Amino acid sequence: MGRSPCCDKNGVKKGPWTAEEDQKLIDYIRFHGPGNWRILPKNAGLQRCGKSCRLRWTNYLRPDIKRGRFSFEEEETIIQLHSVMGNKWSAIAARLPGRTDNEIKNHWNTHIRKRLIRSGIDPVTHSPRLDLLDLSSLLGALFNQPNFSSVATQASSLLNPDVLRLASLLLPLQNPNPVYSSNLDQNLQTPITSSECSQPQAESTTPTNNETSSFELMNARLDDVASGDVLPPLSESFDLDSLMSTPISSPQRNSIEAEANSSSFFDFGFPDDFILDDFMF
């Protein structure tokens, strides 16, 4: 036996609200206050389901709703809260005065989520995507290929530019291979520079500190891995340079290396007989 419907479907209007309906709802709530949504439409003279009235009020008509573009601070808050709370939109909305859960959810799905993905950040875990870390290891191995030039050309033409962009962030900035750099930059059209990582992009309302914080996120990921409760241990032959090549002097590298040496999980070493051409079709 199923639940009884929240409202009588017959004679209940659906779809976009008219200005007249809005005014009726506002007038009624102004006089009686919100609540009692089941009987509200009848009393207010609306051919609507109570649920629809509640949604219209809480998401659109409430006087304390702030409309318009999300500010940089608001977006940052959403990202931080989402990394802790996940898809608890109402809890996130509670920390953003004037914003509704529906509005935040929509903004996340249409803007923030896509931007994180473009930056190589998993929007669910807020960590760098491990498949892209695999890629960085793969590309790192390219440097050691004797026929690097032709292989790099193939790679840059076959791979998604966004993937290459992230890979370029993870790969050695201190050890630019001229062939690799020119191929990569051609493919990306906008050359990657080390300073770009810490500067806001002009067209974006949000600085790219998703990228600048990628090492922190990666460290957090490594913490999880090093603790041993995420994935089983692997071989002893960990090759950090094949994973990433942060400058030797970088404190991040020391941190990552220390973590890596305590774990053998990131074993991205390639066998001697590995033929990249076979892998790349």
Added chain:
DNA sequence: AAGCCGATCAACCGCAATGTT
């Protein structure tokens, strides 16, 4: 000018949690 397509966001749906009788 018309058609297509992707982005956006208001609104809906179903379920879970909570309150009431």
Added chain:
DNA sequence: CAACATTGCGGTTGATCGGCT
């Protein structure tokens, strides 16, 4: 305590709009 009603929440849908061909 069970049954039912109400409210809240998150996922999804679909109408609309603007850009592109």
